[in-house]
Amino acid sequence: MVQKKKRNVIVGQSGGPTAAINSSLAGVYRTAIDRGYQKVYGMIHGVQGLMEGRYVDLSDHIQSGLDIELLKRTPSAYLGSCRYKLPEIFESKEIYEKIFEILVKLEIDCFIYIGGNDSMDTIKKLSDYAIITGSDIRFVGCPKTIDNDLALTDHTPGYGSAAKYIGTSVKEIIRDSWSLETTSGQVIIVEVMGRNAGWLTGATALAKGEDCDGPDAIYLPELPFDMDAFIKKIKSLLKNKASVVVAVSEGIRTKDGKYVSELGNSIEYVDAFGHKQLTGTARYLCEVVSQECGCKTRAIELSTLQRAASHCASRVDILEAYEVGGAAMKAADEGDSGKMVVIERLSDDPYQAGTEVKDVHKIANDERTVPRDWINKDGTYVTNEFITYVRPLIQGDVGPIMVDGIPRHLYRPGFQDLL
Structure with missing residues (x-):
């Protein structure tokens, strides 16, 4: 032949x-x-x-x-x-x-x-x-x-580097938050990419180590976002900390399926695949926290920086x-x-x-999301199983x-x- x-x-x-x-x-x-x-x-x-x-x-x-x-x-x-x-x-x-x-x-x-x-x-x-x-x-x-949401593969190329950048950046944000003392407290909300899957947002937990406590709370899109519970959590943290750092996915949604970013943003862009452009989640949450808690707030969007660092x-x-x-x-x-x-x-x-x-x-x-048992019971952090999964990739x-x-x-x- x-x-x-x-x-x-x-x-x-x-x-x-x-x-x-x-x-x-x-x-x-x-x-x-x-x-x-x-x-x-x-x-x-x-x-x-x-x-x-x-x-x-x-x-x-x-x-x-x-x-x-x-x-x-x-x-x-x-x-x-x-x-x-x-x-x-x-x-x-x-x-x-x-x-x-x-x-x-x-x-x-x-x-x-x-x-x-x-x-x-x-x-x-x-x-x-x-x-x-x-x-x-x-x-x-x-x-x-970087979303790491493809089915049948353990992980996707691009995710490990994005996770490394996110963990590093959040650690530096936390370090920066310690430098200035505030009388009323401050809340920093870091918005990370992730429409339906929280793999990137979960990677903020990589900041935690012997020299850093890591973010105080992490909210992934796999679970419905409860605004009342969120504010209660922030108030509780502010009782013991002068500076609170929280990581949220851009795709977190309320129980009725509405993106949190839509609550404060009426402008919508939808791409060829029907995906809404999500931005402004952290900004909106900072406005709510400022009103409810009377403290200084700062919204940080990692935006495109996390994609190709x-x-x-x-x-x-x-x-x-x-x-x-x-x-x-x-x-x-x-x-x-x-x-x-x-x-x-x-x-x-x-x-x-x-x-x-x-x-x-x-x-x-198809879309692979973070397993429920890799998120803690109240939906405010990832578990050790998540960290064990992601750490080798960075x-x-x-x-x-x-x-x-x-x-x-x-x-x-x-x-x-x-x-």
């Missing part, structure tokens, strides 16, 4: 950026080249850009081992990202015909998409269309999301992201399609993990390559003009 000659690979990035997403891109690129593919194309702004004919030959931009190392240390999406929702196949067959026409023109054998829940929906639909039309292009998903990246996270990218390319090369690479934890101490592939149909449009550092005192990132003149 004559083995079919390997042709080309295309890779894209989708969803929110992270400190580790480009390490996965580096893993895909390196593995594709090592396995004998002729070209590795990069979609500019994901599948949305691909439909506009926007892509580059990555070999024109990654030309040395140093470029690979720089790429692994470069935050955010090097290729540019998107939040584009493919319609169902029966709704708009023309879009799929257009995408596959481009893939055929570029002689693509393997399509790798790096992203989270919505990105896996794209892999699911494209692989289904390939089956319907008899295309032999393989479609494989590579997990990425490569100066505080976890070595475990960066290495796993690279390995997962390579595993996605390996799976596609060996014939898998309609699959996503997952991380399987083998042990906590010492921490060991491996990769395998799972059916993307069992992952896309270990080690990846020092940035510094130039004139500032981290150097991979950049090519002219390439960024395409973004």
Whole structure:
């Protein structure tokens, strides 16, 4: 039997950026080249850009081992990202015909998409269309999301670095809060990303240690938020502490399902996937605390800073992201399609993990939340089980390559003009 000659690979990035997403891109690129593919194309702004004919030959931009190392240390999406929702196949067959026409023109054998829940929906639909039309292009998903909410995988690349940054930042916020004495007390509310899953907010507990008490309370979106109980908790804390630091998820909701951020914000933005933009939770809660407790308040939104803080990246996270990218390319090369690479934890101490592939149909449009027994009884903190889970993921550092005192990132003149 004559083995079919390997042709080309295309890779894209989708969803929110992270400190580790480009390490996965580096893993895909390196593995594709090592396995004998002729070209590795990069979609500019994901599948949305691909439909506009926007892509580059990555070999024109990654030309040395140093470029690979720089790429692994470069935050955010090097290729540019998107939040584009493919319609169902029966709704708009023309879009799929257009995408596959481009893939055929570029002689693509393997399509790798790096992203989270919505990105896996794209892999699911494209692989289904390939089956319907008899295309032999393989479609494989590579997990990425700081939200850590993908099903069937122990955790997602990007989460460990975000958790490390959040734990570090909250510890510094707590240290800062000690510096000034106040007569009436002060309450600092830190807002962390997380719409329906509290993995990031729970990571604020990492600030707790021999030299720090950690946040005084943590509120996750997995449980209904009770405003009366919250104010009661704050008043109780202020009786014994001059400064109180509380962490809240941006997605906490009242018992009737209304986002707390909506209570003080009538402006709504909804993306292509129907997700409301959530912001202002901490700000609103500070207003309520100020009125109810008569103390100084401060709202801090970590906002986009927590997504791509490569100066505080976890070595475990960066290495796993690279390995997962390579595993996605390996799976596609060996014939898998309609699959996503997952991380399987083998042990906590010492921490060991491996990769395998799972059916993307069992992952896309699902959401993994923090288990109820990893949250304390009254819903105001995470348990030791949560800490045991997350601590291995933040270990080690990846020092940035510094130039004139500032981290150097991979950049090519002219390439960024395409973004």
